[in-house]
Amino acid sequence: MSYNGGAVGVSSASYELTESTIKSIEKDSNSTSQDTSIQEEQGEVKQAEVIKVDNVNSAEGDGTGLFSHEEPFPIDPNEVHEEQQFTVRAVVVGCILGGIIAASNVYLGLKTGWTFGASLFGSIFGYAILKPLSRALPKHFGGGYFGPKENVCCQSAATAAGSLGLLFTSGFPAAYQLGLLGASPKDDFAKLITFTACCAYYGMFFAIPLRKFYILKQKLVFPSAVAAASTIRSLHVGKNAEANARKKTKVLIAAFCFAITLRCVSEYAPGLLWDWHWGWTFYRLGWSGMIGAENWGWVFEWTPAFFGAGMLTGLNASWSFFGGSVLAWGVVGPALVATGKAFGTAYSPEFPGYINYFGMVMDDPVNAPTPRYWLVWPGTMLLLCGSFAELGANYRTLWASFLALTSPIFRRFGYGVEVDENDLIYDPAPPHEQVPWWMWTGGLVLSAIFSCVVLGFQYGQNVGVTILGIVFAFLFSFIGAESTGRTNITPVTSIGNASQLVIGGTTRGKYPIKDAQMLNLAGGMLALGASEQSADMLGDLKTTHLLRASPRVQFYAQCCGALVSIFMSVGMYVLFSAAYPCINSLAGQDHCSFLAPDVGAWRAIAVAVTSPTLPVPPSSGYTSIAFGILAFLVTMVKYRYVPVEQHHWVPNMNAIGIAFILNTTTYPTAMAFGSTVVFLWRRNYPMAYGMYCYSIAAGFIAGEGLGGIVGAVLQVAKVSGNYFGTSVGCPGFSYCG
Numbered sequence: 001m002s003y004n005g006g007a008v009g010v011s012s013a014s015y016e017l018t019e020s021t022i023k024s025i026e027k028d029s030n031s032t033s034q035d036t037s038i039q040e041e042q043g044e045v046k047q048a049e050v051i052k053v054d055n056v057n058s059a060e061g062d063g064t065g066l067f068s069h070e071e072p073f074p075i076d077p078n079e080v081h082e083e084q085q086f087t088v089r090a091v092v093v094g095c096i097l098g099g100i101i102a103a104s105n106v107y108l109g110l111k112t113g114w115t116f117g118a119s120l121f122g123s124i125f126g127y128a129i130l131k132p133l134s135r136a137l138p139k140h141f142g143g144g145y146f147g148p149k150e151n152v153c154c155q156s157a158a159t160a161a162g163s164l165g166l167l168f169t170s171g172f173p174a175a176y177q178l179g180l181l182g183a184s185p186k187d188d189f190a191k192l193i194t195f196t197a198c199c200a201y202y203g204m205f206f207a208i209p210l211r212k213f214y215i216l217k218q219k220l221v222f223p224s225a226v227a228a229a230s231t232i233r234s235l236h237v238g239k240n241a242e243a244n245a246r247k248k249t250k251v252l253i254a255a256f257c258f259a260i261t262l263r264c265v266s267e268y269a270p271g272l273l274w275d276w277h278w279g280w281t282f283y284r285l286g287w288s289g290m291i292g293a294e295n296w297g298w299v300f301e302w303t304p305a306f307f308g309a310g311m312l313t314g315l316n317a318s319w320s321f322f323g324g325s326v327l328a329w330g331v332v333g334p335a336l337v338a339t340g341k342a343f344g345t346a347y348s349p350e351f352p353g354y355i356n357y358f359g360m361v362m363d364d365p366v367n368a369p370t371p372r373y374w375l376v377w378p379g380t381m382l383l384l385c386g387s388f389a390e391l392g393a394n395y396r397t398l399w400a401s402f403l404a405l406t407s408p409i410f411r412r413f414g415y416g417v418e419v420d421e422n423d424l425i426y427d428p429a430p431p432h433e434q435v436p437w438w439m440w441t442g443g444l445v446l447s448a449i450f451s452c453v454v455l456g457f458q459y460g461q462n463v464g465v466t467i468l469g470i471v472f473a474f475l476f477s478f479i480g481a482e483s484t485g486r487t488n489i490t491p492v493t494s495i496g497n498a499s500q501l502v503i504g505g506t507t508r509g510k511y512p513i514k515d516a517q518m519l520n521l522a523g524g525m526l527a528l529g530a531s532e533q534s535a536d537m538l539g540d541l542k543t544t545h546l547l548r549a550s551p552r553v554q555f556y557a558q559c560c561g562a563l564v565s566i567f568m569s570v571g572m573y574v575l576f577s578a579a580y581p582c583i584n585s586l587a588g589q590d591h592c593s594f595l596a597p598d599v600g601a602w603r604a605i606a607v608a609v610t611s612p613t614l615p616v617p618p619s620s621g622y623t624s625i626a627f628g629i630l631a632f633l634v635t636m637v638k639y640r641y642v643p644v645e646q647h648h649w650v651p652n653m654n655a656i657g658i659a660f661i662l663n664t665t666t667y668p669t670a671m672a673f674g675s676t677v678v679f680l681w682r683r684n685y686p687m688a689y690g691m692y693c694y695s696i697a698a699g700f701i702a703g704e705g706l707g708g709i710v711g712a713v714l715q716v717a718k719v720s721g722n723y724f725g726t727s728v729g730c731p732g733f734s735y736c737g
Contacts, residue, residue: 366617
């Protein structure tokens with residue numbers, strides 16, 4: 001599962017979970033499929049071709065084991081040839097499942113700044129839907145054999161359809177908060193659609209030439225993609241495949257139903273079923289000092305989505321996130337107030353000591369900031385410096401990647417040395433399954449022209465700035481590919497912020513402030529969208545490579561899925577904006593149900609690079625510089641002096657930075673709790689962990705996201721908890737849903 005928002009990824013937990021999954025597959029893979037239902041289904045396929053191999057280990061480069069993340073998985077001796085990998089049923093089901101994740105991602109992104117990939121959700125749920133249909137329906141109406149390669153097609157469509165949500169949890173809300181767009185997203189629906197379309201396809205076209213280098217030559221891991229490939233194989237291959245698939249599907253459905261039910265029901269009693277305001281409870285019982293816990297957001301929240309996120313991210317990322325939260329809202333924030341560097345506002349004279357420290361009061365942000373505003377700048381600096389430090393630590397690999405990728409282009413025009421056959425990258429995909437060069441280059445040119453037209457006419461953006469944004473989108477795709485392939489971390493938010501800084505430097509003083517801010521945000525969103533799509537596409541191509549599926553089929557499937565994502569993401573943003581207007585307004589931030597932490601960083605950078613003076617409190621600025629230096633030092637020590645196998649002990653600086661920007665402690669606490677529970681589960685019951693962990697986590701994440709959408713619909717219909725819920729357990733006896 002991919003994490004595209006706050007730069008926190010699966011890390012070591014994904015490797016361990018993948019290994020557990022692979023072990024369960026290996027247990028079955030030496031046995032042929034004895035399940036009678038599989039044999040009957042295979043028998044229904046006319047002229048089915050059985051692919052035979054003399055040695056199932058022949059796919060391995062070293063022959064030492066059955067599975068490797070570098071080479072395609074061994075061919076099942078009883079594999080049925082799939083005449084059609086790209087099918088209407090796979091694309092439609094994949095787009096529907098991806099649409100659910102797209103809707104969930106807008107909800108989760110506005111809550112926390114994170115979005116989650118749809119690969120595992122699409123893989124398991126796609127199998128659960130299409131496998132029974134393939135048996136029940138006639139062949140000409142959606143029936144016929146459903147195999148692992150078609151399952152990959154379904155997953156690829158779901159991945160693309162579930163992307164692009166980050167545009168509406170970062171740049172666009174920042175633009176509305178700064179007054180750069182219309183009165184509401186509903187009024188700007190057409191503009192939002194066309195801009196999203198500009199971002200939808202760049203990354204896919206960029207990913208095609210990157211495939212040969214990152215997947216076939218460098219053989220990067222892409223942990224989530226390996227996990228998806230392992231899961232798909234476990235659903236289709238082995239004597240216990242059918243039984244295991246049913247178990248995983250049942251667990252996923254149960255987790256999904258539990259999460260969506262809890263999210264919807266808790267809307268009507270949030271203080272009892274969702275948030276436990278323990279500090280407020282002790283305060284009302286007479287322990288007055290405990291109100292400080294409530295003031296600084298120390299609330300426990302029963303959020304399945306972020307418990308599930310903790311299940312996948314592992315101890316390093318989740319505990320770094322939690323540690324950053326403790327540092328920001330348990331140490332630095334209280335110290336700022338105690339020393340008079342930052343100030344809060346009292347909620348009500350009725351409750352002495354009950355103070356709001358999370359406001360964004362902008363009356364005098366330099367001399368009288370709120371703790372939240374003061375902490376935004378160190379958090380943003382940690383995000384930027386943490387990402388660039390990782391980039392700098394791997395500069396040799398990135399430079400080599402760039403040279404190796406561009407050298408064939410120069411050779412084509414007569415520059416450079418002759419091609420040595422030893423330098424050629426072997427591609428196991430047959431030529432007819434590869435994406436031809438004219439297809440991705442033509443798409444890239446058409447996308448560039450379309451972007452220049454849309455941004456020029458609808459947003460008033462200079463063609464040169466648009467082209468600059470496209471160039472940086474391509475360059476930052478390298479960063480996204482390297483990061484995702486090695487660590488499963490896709491720092492697209494940081495990539496977008498970095499693009500903001502570069503574009504801000506090139507346009508400073510050349511445009512009115514409002515126009516410059518819009519150009520800045522648009523350029524950053526172009527880079528964000530391209531790097532997100534590129535990382536997603538490369539992940540799907542890695543799964544494709546391992547399962548010997550067709551790269552061209554995945555390209556087609558992702559093109560279809562991206563079209564769904566354009567309309568679904570915009571539609572969900574319009575829905576949430578109508579239900580919760582505070583998302584797009586600075587005035588209602590104090591009590592908004594959606595914290596949208598990424599928006600603060602995007603808005604802050606857009607203001608900083610376009611303002612005549614820097615609106616940063618001096619003490620916050622000095623602390624930001626110190627934190628930036630710290631991020632570089634920690635990263636340098638990590639790569640120079642810490643063995644690779646011990647990297648998980650080094651704090652994740654990006655996660656700490658997000659904790660400073662995210663004005664709540666509930667999500668870090670839930671993730672730390674989830675990762676700890678799963679750590680103990682993995683240690684004591686590794687086989688059960690490998691069998692069910694993905695299913696539970698995917699169900700929790702998708703279920704809560706969809707439950708949030710149901711809540712938004714109820715809010716618009718005026719039958720939500722805001723209208724009929726109870727405030728029991730809520731601070732100030734005010735509804736807290």
